[in-house]
Amino acid sequence: MDIGILLPTGNAQWDASDDPRELIDFARRAERSGFSSLFVNDSLISPRIEALTMLAALAPVTDAVTLGTAALLPFLRRPIQAAQSLASLDLLSGGRLVVTVGAGFPGRFGRPFYALSEVPWARRFDRLDETVSLWRALWAGAGSFQGEILQYADIPPATRPYSPGGPPVWLGGATPAALARTGRMYDGWLPYPPDPGDYATGLLDVRKAAADAGRAPEDVTAALFVTVRVDEDAEHGRRALDAYARASYGMPLEELEQIQAVVTGSGAQVREGLARYVAAGARHLVCRPAAVGLRALGDQMERIADLIPLLRAS
Template structure:
């Protein structure tokens, strides 16, 4: 199982006196520690470093790690421009980009973003799928595209990504429709179910949909987002996680644990919690580190690396190939 980390690109994770330029050093340390990927998330509702800007900055200063979006919200960007930006990051990184995408969720993380983008909330999933299809067409050299939401009689020559056909595109989400769409259309699955049993059944549904579409399990990377916090005395870490949940999601920890994967406790407890998801089928974990300033983020980065044998080491090939498998 590959282990990656979600970069603390949000201001809520820098701390009051944090300097986001330190994220470069954070990323380089993660690679040195053996993590297999570095992911950056996306939003307009809280201050943060824009994810494609972050990954472009990391492309020349890292060598091995997969650079991922988790999850990119395509409706926030014009689709042809987004395809160009993604191809550029893939090219500059030597083919190390993985693009996890989402359509947004109901409530405070969904509708307000659509209002900012001046796009309708309705049929957002169909729009997402077609946008990804347009990206793939551009990456493959298409000179036109005709769809329900995007219609281009003539497309300009596009920057070719490093890999023929472009980077792998993963889908986030665990609803039945998302599972079916992942199996039919996407290269990876990046959910965050709080129960490993739900991960197991969801992955089975993804693979069934893939088989029905003439694909195989090997066509889809089974990944997982999970919040992680390691403390020798777990009772001391619980208040920190509580503050983390409220600062990042506006939810008390008890409510967050009902909808998102959270693994916390002593080192052996965290190792066992991650192993349960591995046994359920996860093969690429992206860990959100439960800390609210950059020094604490780096401490958790080191603590997680210390409990994982060969952290983030691919079982074969390089990290980008493993992520696309």
């Protein structure tokens, strides 16, 4: 059972007086508090510390925690350059990297990013899968790659990652097509369904797809991305969550919790809510603390950390 924390790398989560360099200490505190992984987001929605830059800063100042993306948007980067950066990160961290990838979403969460990146929106899922296949080929020492979308000949020797074959690559998403693709070719699954029942059903589909592809179903890590707010005052917690949802997504809490996993309440209630996902099969929880301001976020991180022994025991 792994329990990680999403670092607040976007300035929508900061107070005006916060110094982003404090994120280094935030990450160190998280590792000392018992979290087994540190994840960062990747987006153009609002100004934020670039994901791979943040992980590169964390690699030499942490010891054992997994360093991950949740989720990296590969279309924002040139495919071969991204493979080089990820291999370098895996080397610098001693093999502690996990790369969750996604293709973006319609509306303000995706299509405008493709235009800025000069990448076509059409066939975005095929492009994502081919990009991951290209990375794996380069990490294994291939000198060329011929896909339907990406073709490269005479590729110079690439940086080889610390981990044989490269870091694990997970997929975010819970559509039927995403479930099938996860089982077929990815090393892990990191969705955020609001209903634990939907998580259990999706995981069964992922494992069936893995078995149908001749893979061991248990080789696909079952992870969960979940927004968490620990607050003994239920009304205050809901207000704080609503402020967080509006600051981060420009939508009220009532809308956010219809599309993403959100768990709030007292420590006991949060533990119970997360335990439902554990019972549904989740084995790596990536918890996003819901607060605005690094001090308040640090307080939430410590409250979540208090639940780690109880969650692992469950």
